[in-house]
Amino acid sequence: MGHVTATILDGKATRDEIFEDLKVRVSALKDKGITPGLGTVLVGDDPGSAAYVRGKHNDCAKVGITSIRRDLPADITQEKLDATIDELNANPDCTGYIVQLPVPKQLDENAALERIDPDKDADGLHPVNLGRLVLGKEAPLPCTPRGILHLLRRYEVPIEGAHVVVVGRGVTVGRPIGLLFTRRSENATVTLCHTRTRDLGAEVRRADIVIAAAGVPGLVTADMVKPGAAVLDVGVSRTEDGLRGDVAADVAEVAGFLSPNPGGVGPLTRAFLLTNVVERAERVAASLG
């Protein structure tokens, strides 16, 4: 590989800073008699999904959040999944929770997401919370988009007035990051690209900030990147050579800032999942006076 010019946006170091802050806040909540709890619902035995869920519970242990695991067999019925969601909605130990995606084909993913109590939606992906984001009302924010914004601010990458090109319009990353970047608090100009985009290279070349969230290994190549641009590699693919991001290695020779994969946005996705849980616990504590 050639000469790396990009400043690396270090997701692990930034995650550690967030965890230090969360530890203090969790300990203050415990002093008031409130212990935040994160629930996970994992359906089936996909090794990748199981590893993500394990990672989330390891993170909980680091900051003092209680872990609540609901692991269900792959062949479960919708009724059983619904019953698990209802139980977590009612469970006072569970401050917030997620249903790990994807779920097996016989299950209705959107029906499951809609059944989550919007106040307990740690992913920020419930339709009510996405609606609140559109309307500019306070709500739990989607974790990966929040992680992306935090990383850019942490390294002082200019956002106001910047042209952001997002590759992907998926519900977890591309669509909500467009909503965040165009808020009056961010003021970026956003282009969302997808499989029907006529000339992806031409779009990406105009970008000051590139968010690669398609899940296609090496999709964003050095020739598509404006020298000095910030490039964030978010997409993940499982290939024969292991996990691969969406950004080709030689982009590090052209970009001004690079969020690598692994070691970039992934750890922050998990940090903001815990942040959403702590924020809800703080709201509950405030309402108790």
Ligand SMILES: NC(=O)C1=CN([C@@H]2O[C@H](COP(=O)(O)OP(=O)(O)OC[C@H]3O[C@@H](n4cnc5c(N)ncnc54)[C@H](OP(=O)(O)O)[C@@H]3O)[C@@H](O)[C@H]2O)C=CC1
């Ligand atoms: N690192 C992290 O923390 C996280 C990473 N991820 C990863 O981010 C990626 C995006 O996830 P999600 O938001 O759920 O999106 P989806 O996986 O649901 O959708 C992928 C999007 O990428 C677009 N796309 C696919 N191929 C191309 C291509 N060749 N050119 C242009 N666009 C393309 C699709 O276009 P179309 O709509 O036309 O099909 C679609 O909009 C996934 O790889 C996921 O695993 C997700 C969450 C967290």
Ligand SMILES: Nc1nc(=O)c2c([nH]1)NC[C@@H]1CN(c3ccc(C(=O)N[C@@H](CCC(=O)O)C(=O)O)cc3)C=[N+]21
């Ligand atoms: N309801 C739901 N919410 C999600 O947020 C969600 C989901 N389902 N399904 C799958 C995707 C993918 N995703 C990742 C989270 C962390 C890393 C991560 O931490 N990655 C590390 C490497 C792995 C590790 O260190 O364990 C890194 O990038 O450095 C990656 C990917 C969340 N997703």
Ligand SMILES: [Mg+2]
């Ligand atoms: Mg998806």
